[in-house]
Amino acid sequence: MSSQDFLKYLVQEMVKYMETPKAERKEARLSRKQVRPGWKQHWFGMIPFSLHMYAKRQKNRSLRSEPGESPR
Template identity: 40%
Template sequence: MSTNAYIKYITQQIVQYFNLSKRERKEKRLHRKEDKEPTVSHWFGIVPFALSMFIRKIKKRKQMS
């Protein structure tokens, strides 16, 4: 991609962003946040989830005793 094409693309993206209303920008931002997976699972996979389930199970057993 040439420099001119890249600058043109960036300019178009900025103009599109500023043409949206403030409410639309907020909604778009919220949708992006909702679609993201949690950082812990992104970086470490399913291991943290498995550990949290295991810990909950142990705590539940202790409460029942």
């Protein structure tokens, strides 16, 4: 990409931003914030969620089993 192409793109984006009404820009920004994933998922993916599910399942299994019965 040459510097002319980049400059052209930059000017187009700036003009598009300037032509959009302020209320519409604010609404778009708020909608992007709502869709954003949590910080744990952003930084670590699905690993914390899967570990949480696994621990919860193990806890439920231990609560369901009888005191004299060994868990599966």
